Amino acid sequence: MQVLILGAAGMVGRKLTERLVQDRHLGGREITHLVLHDVVEPERPEAPFAVDTLTSDFSMPGQAERLVAGRPDAIFHLAAIVSGEAESDLEKGYRINLDGTRFLFDAIRHAGGGYRPRLVFTSSIAVFGAPFPEAIGDEFFLTPLTSYGTQKAIGELLLADYSRRGFFDGIGIRLPTICVRPGKPNKAASGFFSGIIREPLNGQEAILPVPVDVRHSHASPRSAVNFLIHAATLDLSQVGPRRSLTMPSVSVTVAEQIDALRRIAGDRCVARIRQEIDPTIVRFVEGWPRRFDARRAEELGFQAEKSFDEIISVYIEDELGGNLPDR
Amino acid sequence: MQVLILGAAGMVGRKLTERLVQDRHLGGREITHLVLHDVVEPERPEAPFAVDTLTSDFSMPGQAERLVAGRPDAIFHLAAIVSGEAESDLEKGYRINLDGTRFLFDAIRHAGGGYRPRLVFTSSIAVFGAPFPEAIGDEFFLTPLTSYGTQKAIGELLLADYSRRGFFDGIGIRLPTICVRPGKPNKAASGFFSGIIREPLNGQEAILPVPVDVRHSHASPRSAVNFLIHAATLDLSQVGPRRSLTMPSVSVTVAEQIDALRRIAGDRCVARIRQEIDPTIVRFVEGWPRRFDARRAEELGFQAEKSFDEIISVYIEDELGGNLPDR
Incomplete structure (x- = not known):
């Protein structure tokens, strides 16, 4: 089978690529060809099957057609302008996140000849906006x-309509905040959730910009890849017309995150966290969901970690x- | 003030035009100029202010800019490809209902110079899809x-995002089934809800294609116009970022509709209804909402009729x- 990943150069895209190379199969079918696409050249892995990389802006006319010309059996659509940039550059956000997605969907629709791939669309909990109930249900x-959240919500609606019409077999998965993100700190307002774990474990100081009673929901990068694989292989006849699902996650306060770090890595490690309240980030975080009741996804077999300790262990x-670093 | 109506040639557009001509004011401001737009030439009323008619397809490049060139203070966006046609002609539905709406929104955004009109977007209860709770809450x-429902839901999302960014002051109103529609029977699957009242009152036979225990929600054309006027004049600072509202309606079974007709027009009138079950329509109707709990709209002062008797009286x-016809 042929697999296409859009947004392959991003963190989740790279981890998904690694996993497919390792597994060699997807849902019991042998992978013969993997196509990695991004706006920057994705890294080409050593693999037991053919790997092609493609670099383009798929919101430009004709590019989406090129992506589906090889009729990939499974498509992972991870490509997006992230939240901050979609907010500061309205045109670019709508062009990539809305038009690009629609061009992709239409290119599949126009491919003809009974082509009907599995399409996994990564949505986000940014589709939700405060005020919320204590736990957000399905x-x-x-x-x-x-x-950004608007564009993801529109993507979900298009995904459902095009799936209902039979152009592809689509499923949308709303990723929680991915924690612990590897690599350098990024400028995302949510970056500290990873930073307060990652930096201390690497012997560095981390800034905590919010009070410790802030509650949020997390899953590891490994879980994100598990979600994607499960979404690509699940029997969608069980899912019906409501095609987008909130993924399971671990809901914890920052204090509970820190307690988990202490249990795993000790007091010396925790002492590397320095609280320095940033009113801007505090205000952002107030608008974010705290907890989800992701019953549908759980019933369909999606699984995240069960505790924040487990999330740290995965990292x-x-x-x-x-x-483990020195205690 | 200048008022623009898109979709002015439709039933609700014509009734809104009549009302504005009669009122001469909107929200305490004198109407000086009314622009009526549709894909077919709208009827030009006798009016105490300037009236222009415009005929174009506003999903064609440049047309939306023409519509807002005169900087209307209030815009009623009623234009849409209806449900059946949006289903049978996918391209046309997405072009008019999604691209057209987006072109209009972007034309307002690009107008510049602090232009920020009130924009009333008519959405529909077709944004909901079964299964439902007994009453659909806010x-x-x-x-x-x-x-069609997908395109309306996308319109609601764009409306909220563009309002949040301050490009216009938008409000979306989800109209229930409008009953009793005047004029000839149309081919809409929901047409019988009006037909079983209208035809008997006009001395003609009507076909009832569903069982009498079917429950659905209705408001009169007069209420639809009241909703639009209220939406155009309401203080939106009370509404916050959730900009689309389910309108109030009267939830009744078909048996209750017929009882109301009997109370108002007598047994001879009711005898003109002939039941002839149509399995296709029965199946459609099973997927439609039965009842709404439209609390937010009611708290904001939107009002529909209180009973189906009242809906018949309005007709x-x-x-x-x-x-009344002969009893």
Whole structure:
């Protein structure tokens, strides 16, 4: 089978690529060809099957057609302008996140000849906007408070309509905040959720810009890849017309995150976290969901970690070679 | 003030035009100029202010800019490809209902110079898709089961995002089934809800294609116009970022509709209804909402009729000159 990943150069795209190379199969079918696409050249892995890389802006006329010309059996659509940039550059956000997605969907629709791939669309909990109930259930309405969230919510609607019409077999998965993100700190307002774990584990100081009673929901990068694989292989006849699902996650306060870090890596490690309240980030975070009741996804077999301890352990296993720093 | 109506040649557009001509004011401001737009030439009323008619397809490049060139203070966006046609002609539905709406919104955004009109967008209960709770509340999610409903839901999302960014002051109103529609029977699957009242009152036979225990929600054409006027004049600072509202309606079974007709027009009139079950229509109707709990709209002062008797009386007053047929 042929697999296409859009947004392959991003963190989740790279981890998904690694996993497919390792598995060699997707849903019991052998992968014969992997196409990695992004706006920058994705890294080409050593693989037991053919790998092509493609670099283009798929919101430009004709580019989406090129992507589906090889009729990939499974398409992972991870490509997006992220939240901050979609907010500061309205035109670019709508062009990539809305028009690009629609061009892709229409290119599949126009391919003809009974072509009907599995399409996994990564949505986001940014489709939700405060005020929220204590836990957001599967039937809560989407009221995004950013252009990014708006574009993801529109993508979900298009995905459902095009799936209903039979152009592809689509499923949307709303990723929670991915934690612990590997690599350098980024400028995302949510970056500290990873930073307060990652930096101390790497012997560095981390800034905590919010009070410790802030509650949020997380899943590891490994879980994100598991979600994607499960979405690509799940029997969608069970899913019906409501095609986008909130993924499971671990809901914890920052204090509970820190307690988990202490249990795993000790007081010396925790002492590297320095609280320095940033009113801007505090205000952002107030608008974010705290907890989800992701019953549908759980019933369909999607699984995240069960505790924040487990999330930290995944980081140590996958990014630090299993080695704990000095206690 | 200048007022623009898109979709002015439709039933609701014509009634809104009549009302504005009669009122001469909108929200305490004198109307000086009314622009009526549709894809077919709208009828030009006798009016105490300037009236222009415009005929174009506003989904064609440059047309939306023409519409807002005169900087209307209030815009009623009623234009749409209806449900059946949006389903049978996917390209046309997305072009008019999605691209057209977006072109209009972007034309307003690009007008510049602090231009920020009130924009009333007519959405529809087609944004909801079965299964439903017994009554659909204000926080129930949108899972349309038609392309029309998908396009309206996308319009709501764009409306909220563009309002949040301050490009216009938008409000979306989800109209219930409008009953009793004047004029000839149309081919809409929901047409019988009006037909079983209208035809008997006009001395003609009507076909009832569903069982009498079917429940649905209605408001009169007069209420639809009241909703639009209220939406155009309401203080939107009370509304916040959740800009689309389910309108109030009267939830009744078909049996209750017929009882109301009997109370108002007698047994001879009711005898003109002939039941002839149409399995296709029965199946459609099973997917439609039965009842809404439109609390937010009610709290904001939107009002529909209180009973189906009242809905029939409005038809008799507005369409039959107050004259009941022979009992």
